[in-house]
Amino acid sequence: MTTISTALPSGRLLEDSKDFLKKIGINVKEPANRELISYENGYTFYFPRAFDVPVYVENGVDIGICGSDVVLERNNEVYIPLELPFGKCRMSIILPENREISFQKMEGYKIATKYPEITKNFFSEKGLKVKILKLNGAVELAAKTGIADAIVDIVDTGNTIKANNLKEAYKIMDISAVLLVNRITQKTKFDFINDLINKAKNYKNGVKGH
Ligand SMILES: Nc1ncnc2c1ncn2[C@@H]1O[C@H](COP(=O)(O)OP(=O)(O)OP(=O)(O)O)[C@@H](O)[C@H]1O
Numbered sequence: 001m002t003t004i005s006t007a008l009p010s011g012r013l014l015e016d017s018k019d020f021l022k023k024i025g026i027n028v029k030e031p032a033n034r035e036l037i038s039y040e041n042g043y044t045f046y047f048p049r050a051f052d053v054p055v056y057v058e059n060g061v062d063i064g065i066c067g068s069d070v071v072l073e074r075n076n077e078v079y080i081p082l083e084l085p086f087g088k089c090r091m092s093i094i095l096p097e098n099r100e101i102s103f104q105k106m107e108g109y110k111i112a113t114k115y116p117e118i119t120k121n122f123f124s125e126k127g128l129k130v131k132i133l134k135l136n137g138a139v140e141l142a143a144k145t146g147i148a149d150a151i152v153d154i155v156d157t158g159n160t161i162k163a164n165n166l167k168e169a170y171k172i173m174d175i176s177a178v179l180l181v182n183r184i185t186q187k188t189k190f191d192f193i194n195d196l197i198n199k200a201k202n203y204k205n206g207v208k209g210h
Protein backbone atom coordinates (compact mmCIF):
# COMPACT_ATOMS: atom_id res chain seq x y z
CA MET A 1 0.00 0.00 0.00
CA THR A 2 1.25 3.50 -0.86
CA THR A 3 1.74 5.55 2.30
CA ILE A 4 1.00 9.23 1.93
CA SER A 5 1.89 12.15 4.21
CA THR A 6 -0.42 15.13 4.19
CA ALA A 7 0.03 18.66 5.62
CA LEU A 8 -3.28 20.25 6.59
CA PRO A 9 -3.69 23.89 7.70
CA SER A 10 -4.59 24.02 11.38
CA GLY A 11 -6.75 27.18 11.14
CA ARG A 12 -9.96 28.18 9.45
CA LEU A 13 -9.38 25.99 6.35
CA LEU A 14 -9.17 22.77 8.37
CA GLU A 15 -12.86 21.81 8.45
CA ASP A 16 -13.35 22.42 4.71
CA SER A 17 -10.11 20.55 3.97
CA LYS A 18 -11.31 17.55 5.97
CA ASP A 19 -14.72 17.62 4.24
CA PHE A 20 -13.06 17.82 0.84
CA LEU A 21 -10.69 14.92 1.56
CA LYS A 22 -13.57 12.84 2.90
CA LYS A 23 -15.47 13.40 -0.34
CA ILE A 24 -12.53 12.00 -2.31
CA GLY A 25 -12.15 9.00 -0.02
CA ILE A 26 -9.57 10.15 2.52
CA ASN A 27 -10.68 10.17 6.16
CA VAL A 28 -8.70 12.59 8.28
CA LYS A 29 -8.20 11.69 11.91
CA GLU A 30 -7.85 14.61 14.34
CA PRO A 31 -4.73 14.33 16.51
CA ALA A 32 -5.19 13.70 20.22
CA ASN A 33 -4.73 16.56 22.71
CA ARG A 34 -1.82 18.80 21.74
CA GLU A 35 -0.33 16.30 19.30
CA LEU A 36 0.40 17.55 15.77
CA ILE A 37 0.35 14.24 13.88
CA SER A 38 -2.27 11.56 13.37
CA TYR A 39 -2.34 8.29 11.43
CA GLU A 40 -5.20 6.60 9.59
CA ASN A 41 -5.35 3.95 6.93
CA GLY A 42 -1.87 4.40 5.44
CA TYR A 43 -2.04 8.21 5.71
CA THR A 44 -0.03 10.38 8.05
CA PHE A 45 -1.60 13.78 8.75
CA TYR A 46 0.48 16.74 9.90
CA PHE A 47 -1.14 19.88 11.28
CA PRO A 48 1.21 22.88 10.83
CA ARG A 49 0.18 26.56 10.78
CA ALA A 50 -1.47 27.48 7.46
CA PHE A 51 1.51 29.66 6.49
CA ASP A 52 3.91 26.74 6.86
CA VAL A 53 2.09 24.12 4.75
CA PRO A 54 4.12 24.85 1.54
CA VAL A 55 7.37 24.58 3.52
CA TYR A 56 6.43 21.06 4.63
CA VAL A 57 5.40 20.03 1.12
CA GLU A 58 8.58 21.44 -0.44
CA ASN A 59 10.67 19.58 2.12
CA GLY A 60 9.27 16.07 1.77
CA VAL A 61 5.60 15.88 2.80
CA ASP A 62 3.67 14.35 -0.13
CA ILE A 63 0.63 16.62 -0.36
CA GLY A 64 -0.92 19.62 1.40
CA ILE A 65 -3.73 22.13 1.38
CA CYS A 66 -3.49 25.89 2.03
CA GLY A 67 -4.62 29.23 0.59
CA SER A 68 -3.24 30.47 -2.73
CA ASP A 69 -2.23 33.62 -0.83
CA VAL A 70 0.21 31.58 1.26
CA VAL A 71 1.63 29.81 -1.81
CA LEU A 72 2.35 33.15 -3.50
CA GLU A 73 3.77 34.72 -0.37
CA ARG A 74 6.09 31.81 0.55
CA ASN A 75 7.05 30.94 -3.04
CA ASN A 76 8.14 27.38 -2.31
CA GLU A 77 9.10 24.87 -4.97
CA VAL A 78 5.89 22.77 -5.07
CA TYR A 79 3.47 21.51 -7.72
CA ILE A 80 -0.03 23.07 -7.62
CA PRO A 81 -2.29 20.88 -9.76
CA LEU A 82 -5.55 22.62 -8.93
CA GLU A 83 -7.61 25.14 -7.03
CA LEU A 84 -10.13 23.77 -4.55
CA PRO A 85 -13.72 24.97 -4.23
CA PHE A 86 -13.42 26.53 -0.75
CA GLY A 87 -11.42 29.17 1.12
CA LYS A 88 -12.65 31.78 -1.35
CA CYS A 89 -11.73 35.34 -0.46
CA ARG A 90 -9.69 38.15 -2.00
CA MET A 91 -6.63 40.23 -1.28
CA SER A 92 -7.12 43.95 -1.47
CA ILE A 93 -5.63 47.35 -0.78
CA ILE A 94 -7.60 48.87 2.08
CA LEU A 95 -7.81 52.52 3.06
CA PRO A 96 -9.37 54.62 5.81
CA GLU A 97 -12.98 55.29 4.83
CA ASN A 98 -12.37 59.00 4.26
CA ARG A 99 -9.23 58.72 2.08
CA GLU A 100 -9.71 59.07 -1.69
CA ILE A 101 -6.66 57.93 -3.63
CA SER A 102 -5.96 55.43 -6.39
CA PHE A 103 -3.11 52.90 -5.91
CA GLN A 104 -1.21 54.62 -8.76
CA LYS A 105 -0.71 57.60 -6.42
CA MET A 106 0.60 55.54 -3.51
CA GLU A 107 4.32 56.12 -4.24
CA GLY A 108 6.07 56.45 -0.87
CA TYR A 109 3.06 55.10 1.04
CA LYS A 110 3.59 53.08 4.21
CA ILE A 111 1.67 49.84 3.76
CA ALA A 112 1.08 47.37 6.58
CA THR A 113 0.52 43.71 5.72
CA LYS A 114 1.00 40.08 6.64
CA TYR A 115 1.97 39.59 2.97
CA PRO A 116 5.18 41.60 2.27
CA GLU A 117 6.18 39.62 -0.84
CA ILE A 118 2.77 39.89 -2.55
CA THR A 119 2.60 43.58 -1.65
CA LYS A 120 6.15 44.32 -2.83
CA ASN A 121 5.57 42.45 -6.10
CA PHE A 122 2.25 44.17 -6.77
CA PHE A 123 3.62 47.69 -6.33
CA SER A 124 6.95 47.07 -8.04
CA GLU A 125 5.17 45.60 -11.08
CA LYS A 126 3.28 48.90 -11.23
CA GLY A 127 6.60 50.79 -10.96
CA LEU A 128 5.83 52.18 -7.52
CA LYS A 129 8.08 52.27 -4.44
CA VAL A 130 6.28 51.79 -1.14
CA LYS A 131 7.45 51.16 2.42
CA ILE A 132 6.19 47.87 3.81
CA LEU A 133 5.45 47.28 7.49
CA LYS A 134 5.25 43.52 8.10
CA LEU A 135 2.65 42.62 10.73
CA ASN A 136 1.45 39.21 11.88
CA GLY A 137 -2.31 39.75 11.97
CA ALA A 138 -5.06 42.21 12.99
CA VAL A 139 -3.58 44.35 10.21
CA GLU A 140 -6.64 46.62 10.06
CA LEU A 141 -5.39 48.18 13.28
CA ALA A 142 -2.43 49.69 11.43
CA ALA A 143 -4.73 51.70 9.16
CA LYS A 144 -7.08 52.57 11.97
CA THR A 145 -4.31 53.89 14.22
CA GLY A 146 -2.56 55.64 11.33
CA ILE A 147 0.80 53.88 11.76
CA ALA A 148 0.36 52.96 8.07
CA ASP A 149 -1.26 54.88 5.20
CA ALA A 150 -2.94 51.78 3.79
CA ILE A 151 -3.00 48.02 4.32
CA VAL A 152 -2.98 44.96 2.07
CA ASP A 153 -5.09 42.19 3.57
CA ILE A 154 -7.71 39.52 3.01
CA VAL A 155 -11.34 40.52 2.59
CA ASP A 156 -14.22 38.06 2.66
CA THR A 157 -17.52 39.43 4.00
CA GLY A 158 -16.03 42.91 4.44
CA ASN A 159 -17.22 42.97 8.07
CA THR A 160 -13.77 43.53 9.56
CA ILE A 161 -12.95 46.54 7.40
CA LYS A 162 -16.41 48.04 7.95
CA ALA A 163 -16.13 47.60 11.70
CA ASN A 164 -12.86 49.53 11.61
CA ASN A 165 -14.04 52.41 9.38
CA LEU A 166 -11.97 51.21 6.45
CA LYS A 167 -12.83 50.58 2.81
CA GLU A 168 -11.67 48.24 0.06
CA ALA A 169 -9.91 50.45 -2.49
CA TYR A 170 -8.56 47.91 -5.01
CA LYS A 171 -8.69 44.11 -5.40
CA ILE A 172 -5.22 42.70 -6.04
CA MET A 173 -6.29 39.08 -6.54
CA ASP A 174 -8.88 36.39 -5.88
CA ILE A 175 -7.87 33.66 -3.45
CA SER A 176 -8.93 30.07 -2.91
CA ALA A 177 -7.61 26.96 -1.23
CA VAL A 178 -5.23 24.92 -3.42
CA LEU A 179 -3.84 21.40 -3.48
CA LEU A 180 -0.05 21.17 -3.18
CA VAL A 181 2.07 18.22 -4.25
CA ASN A 182 5.72 17.55 -3.48
CA ARG A 183 7.83 17.65 -6.69
CA ILE A 184 9.39 14.22 -6.08
CA THR A 185 6.08 12.63 -5.00
CA GLN A 186 4.64 13.86 -8.28
CA LYS A 187 7.03 11.46 -10.03
CA THR A 188 7.50 8.59 -7.54
CA LYS A 189 3.83 8.24 -6.56
CA PHE A 190 2.50 9.23 -9.97
CA ASP A 191 -0.50 6.83 -10.03
CA PHE A 192 -1.74 7.86 -6.61
CA ILE A 193 -1.36 11.58 -7.36
CA ASN A 194 -3.02 11.25 -10.74
CA ASP A 195 -5.97 9.42 -9.19
CA LEU A 196 -6.20 12.04 -6.42
CA ILE A 197 -6.21 14.91 -8.92
CA ASN A 198 -8.93 13.23 -11.01
CA LYS A 199 -11.12 12.64 -7.95
CA ALA A 200 -10.55 16.24 -6.83
CA LYS A 201 -11.48 17.54 -10.29
CA ASN A 202 -14.68 15.46 -10.31
CA TYR A 203 -15.57 16.72 -6.84
CA LYS A 204 -14.87 20.30 -7.91
CA ASN A 205 -17.05 19.96 -11.01
CA GLY A 206 -19.82 18.44 -8.88
CA VAL A 207 -19.67 21.40 -6.51
CA LYS A 208 -19.80 23.83 -9.44
CA GLY A 209 -22.77 21.94 -10.93
CA HIS A 210 -24.93 22.46 -7.82
N1 LIG B 1 -11.84 35.97 6.25
C1 LIG B 1 -11.50 34.95 5.50
N2 LIG B 1 -12.41 34.35 4.74
C2 LIG B 1 -12.09 33.30 3.95
N3 LIG B 1 -10.85 32.78 3.88
C3 LIG B 1 -9.91 33.35 4.63
C4 LIG B 1 -10.19 34.45 5.46
N4 LIG B 1 -9.06 34.78 6.10
C5 LIG B 1 -8.13 33.91 5.66
N5 LIG B 1 -8.64 33.07 4.76
C6 LIG B 1 -7.95 31.96 4.04
O1 LIG B 1 -7.67 30.97 5.02
C7 LIG B 1 -6.26 30.78 5.13
C8 LIG B 1 -5.92 30.43 6.55
O2 LIG B 1 -6.45 31.41 7.38
P1 LIG B 1 -6.18 31.35 8.93
O3 LIG B 1 -6.89 32.53 9.53
O4 LIG B 1 -6.42 30.01 9.49
O5 LIG B 1 -4.63 31.53 8.90
P2 LIG B 1 -3.73 32.49 9.64
O6 LIG B 1 -4.44 33.78 9.97
O7 LIG B 1 -2.48 32.56 8.86
O8 LIG B 1 -3.60 31.64 10.92
P3 LIG B 1 -2.57 31.68 12.03
O9 LIG B 1 -1.74 32.94 11.89
O10 LIG B 1 -3.48 31.67 13.22
O11 LIG B 1 -1.81 30.40 11.83
C9 LIG B 1 -5.63 32.05 4.57
O12 LIG B 1 -4.34 31.81 4.10
C10 LIG B 1 -6.61 32.40 3.46
O13 LIG B 1 -6.33 31.66 2.29
Ligand SMILES: O=P(O)(O)OC[C@H]1O[C@H](OP(=O)(O)OP(=O)(O)O)[C@H](O)[C@@H]1O
Binding pocket: 136, 137, 138, 139, 140, 153, 154, 155, 156, 157, 158, 159, 160, 161
Ligand atom coordinates in the same frame (compact mmCIF):
# COMPACT_ATOMS: atom_id res chain seq x y z
O1 LIG C 1 -13.92 40.34 5.37
P1 LIG C 1 -14.03 39.49 6.60
O2 LIG C 1 -15.04 38.40 6.44
O3 LIG C 1 -14.28 40.31 7.83
O4 LIG C 1 -12.65 38.72 6.78
C1 LIG C 1 -11.42 39.41 6.72
C2 LIG C 1 -10.59 39.19 7.95
O5 LIG C 1 -10.30 37.78 8.10
C3 LIG C 1 -8.89 37.62 8.21
O6 LIG C 1 -8.50 37.78 9.53
P2 LIG C 1 -8.25 36.61 10.57
O7 LIG C 1 -9.51 36.35 11.30
O8 LIG C 1 -7.60 35.45 9.92
O9 LIG C 1 -7.26 37.30 11.58
P3 LIG C 1 -5.80 37.91 11.32
O10 LIG C 1 -5.97 39.16 10.51
O11 LIG C 1 -5.34 38.23 12.71
O12 LIG C 1 -4.98 36.86 10.63
C4 LIG C 1 -8.34 38.81 7.42
O13 LIG C 1 -7.00 39.08 7.79
C5 LIG C 1 -9.29 39.92 7.77
O14 LIG C 1 -8.92 40.55 8.98
